[in-house]
Amino acid sequence: MIQKYSRQREMLLEELRARKDHPTADDIYAALRSRIPNISLGTVYRNLSSLSASGQITRIEGEGPDRFDGDVHPHYHFACRHCGRVLDVDIDIDNALDERAASSLRAQVDGHRVMFYGVCAACRPSH
Amino acid sequence: MIQKYSRQREMLLEELRARKDHPTADDIYAALRSRIPNISLGTVYRNLSSLSASGQITRIEGEGPDRFDGDVHPHYHFACRHCGRVLDVDIDIDNALDERAASSLRAQVDGHRVMFYGVCAACRPSH
DNA sequence: GTGGGTGCAAATACTTTGCAACCGA
DNA sequence: TCGGTTGCAAAGTATTTGCACCCAC
Numbered sequence: 001m002i003q004k005y006s007r008q009r010e011m012l013l014e015e016l017r018a019r020k021d022h023p024t025a026d027d028i029y030a031a032l033r034s035r036i037p038n039i040s041l042g043t044v045y046r047n048l049s050s051l052s053a054s055g056q057i058t059r060i061e062g063e064g065p066d067r068f069d070g071d072v073h074p075h076y077h078f079a080c081r082h083c084g085r086v087l088d089v090d091i092d093i094d095n096a097l098d099e100r101a102a103s104s105l106r107a108q109v110d111g112h113r114v115m116f117y118g119v120c121a122a123c124r125p126s127h
Numbered sequence: 128m129i130q131k132y133s134r135q136r137e138m139l140l141e142e143l144r145a146r147k148d149h150p151t152a153d154d155i156y157a158a159l160r161s162r163i164p165n166i167s168l169g170t171v172y173r174n175l176s177s178l179s180a181s182g183q184i185t186r187i188e189g190e191g192p193d194r195f196d197g198d199v200h201p202h203y204h205f206a207c208r209h210c211g212r213v214l215d216v217d218i219d220i221d222n223a224l225d226e227r228a229a230s231s232l233r234a235q236v237d238g239h240r241v242m243f244y245g246v247c248a249a250c251r252p253s254h
Numbered sequence: 255g256t257g258g259g260t261g262c263a264a265a266t267a268c269t270t271t272g273c274a275a276c277c278g279a
Numbered sequence: 280t281c282g283g284t285t286g287c288a289a290a291g292t293a294t295t296t297g298c299a300c301c302c303a304c
Contacts, residue, residue, distance in 0.1 A: 040286045109245040118236040167261045
């Protein structure tokens with residue numbers, strides 16, 4: 001299946017790459033509507049699925065709706081238990097972990113995801 | 128809200144602790160029906176939610192329906208991309224990771240989850 | 255008796271999909 | 280023209296919730 005250009009997919013990618021939060025499909029839909037007023041939520045979901053399947057974006061699964069990340073360089077995430085925000089965690093990823101898991105399981109491990117949990121700086125009462 | 132005994136919750140816990148796979152709500156519902164024929168799926172979901180909220184079981188979120196783990200000692204999981212099975216990974220957890228994330232984010236980090244991805248031994252063609 | 259728990263069904267949340275029209279190569 | 284893409288709506292999957300009844304304490 002050869003992929004063809006579409007304005008919707010192009011602007012979705014642009015939108016996702018421009019923002020540093022990790023929007024849900026609905027967030028992206030809302031953002032795109034101002035520029036493509038009649039875009040549909042189905043189109044947003046379809047493109048998010050194909051872009052993440054082809055590795056151009058990352059799907060982040062957790063509680064509530066999935067979130068998406070235009071930054072595909074491997075990195076960890078943090079989810080605030082208070083406000084729900086998902087933030088990037090800029091620490092080195094531990095590649096050796098995959099080998100340890102692989103030998104423990106005798107399975108072929110090709111990657112891992114880490115999600116940290118806690119309360120973000122914005123939600124912690126400053127005093 | 129003081130919790131009261133219920134046969135449904137008790138048997139759910141027992142079932143979940145007895146198995147080493149990581150069943151979905153529906154899996155548990157199916158398993159319990161043989162012993163409690165008229166138990167409802169709503170009751171299963173309600174109890175899974177309250178038990179995980181109180182830390183007696185763990186909810187594992189990922190692709191597809193949530194899975195549940197009766198083993199609450201912190202450990203990592205592996206999801207097979209081929210058959211969907213979720214397995215425990217018996218390697219030491221990296222507690223220092225939380226500190227690194229916390230100082231990078233200036234947030235309060237109280238834990239993390241790791242999910243490995245790959246193909247499990249059972250799904251890899253033996254040759 | 256009182257309040258938490260249950261079964262059932264309806265509702266909600268999120269995501270996918272069928273289809274006819276549309277558009278890029 | 281051909282086949283991928285879209286908008287729209289309907290369907291599908293996963294989970295929660297309202298309510299009357301039931302049961303543990």
